[in-house]
Amino acid sequence: MTEPLSIVWNFDPVFIALGSFDIRYYGVMWALAILIGAKFFDNFCKREGLPSSVSESIFVYGTLATIIGARLGHCLFYDTMEYLSRPWTIVTGFRDGGMASHGAAIGLLIGLWLFSRKNRLPYIWSLDRIMIPVGIGGAIVRLGNLFNSEIFGRATTLPWGFEFVRSSKWMHEYAPAAVHPTQIYEALCYLLTFGILCWLYYKKDTGRRRPGVLFGIGLIGTFLTRFFIEFIKTEQEAFEVDWWLDMGQWLSIPFIALGAWMIWWSLSRPEVPVAEPEKPKHKRR
Secondary structure, three states: OOOOOOEEEOOOOEEEEEOOEEEEHHHHHHHHHHHHHHHHHHHHHHHOOOOHHHHHHHHHHHHHHHHHHHHHHHHHHHOHHHHHHOOOHHHHOHHHOOOOHHHHHHHHHHHHHHHHHHHOOOHHHHHHHHHHHHHHHHHHHHHHHHHOOOOOEOEOOOOOOEEEOOOHHHHHHOOOOOEOOHHHHHHHHHHHHHHHHHHHHHHOOHHHHOOOHHHHHHHHHHHHHHHHHHHHEOOOOHHHOOOOOOHHHHHHHHHHHHHHHHHHHHHOOOOOOOOOOOOOOOOOO
């Protein structure tokens, strides 16, 4: 009998090793996602005539809020009792991993509110624009998960199944069967969401014409993707095994609902008129 095709994934997750200290590709991917987000906000501010101080402050508020939210989200949502019994490991265990995208989203919502207040901008302005870099950033972070050989799917006979030979979870629960590379599935869906949002913002000027639409589409594109792909993912924690929906799906539902409501709210209001740029007049000679 012919063995199903599969991809043996034996990628070294360490980017640079300096003695006992190492920097992993996962951390590099997070840093890259944050830098790309800051670059996009710089572009938004220049395009819309806002001072450079606005784009400079988003790096501080957005970065801190995202990282703190992602870490606290993992500690509270996925291993509450462990971190309550040893709260110092929230900080000391940071290098051991543990970042939750839902926590990052909540942290970012709070950070953007503070950013908007500081710069006297409408909160919805910040929410709409942040979803564009979130799309590309989410794809990059999922590649970091791929490099770490973590958060993969269940067994599959599809020819693009992966054998995560560096993962103890794969070795103990699935070897020698290949599994779904759900990190790649999510990354592709996030890239699609990113492309749609870029088209709406740069080609249709939806960010100014329909405040709230970009935020709503971004939430649905991100968390509806997460909701459905979770059905073929392995459980991240043992307590999820007998659940009808896992933790990631339960946490995604409020964001999906908020996204649908934001789209409805925006489309039910009159479109905001946006002045077209004046064409330069040619002088007669």
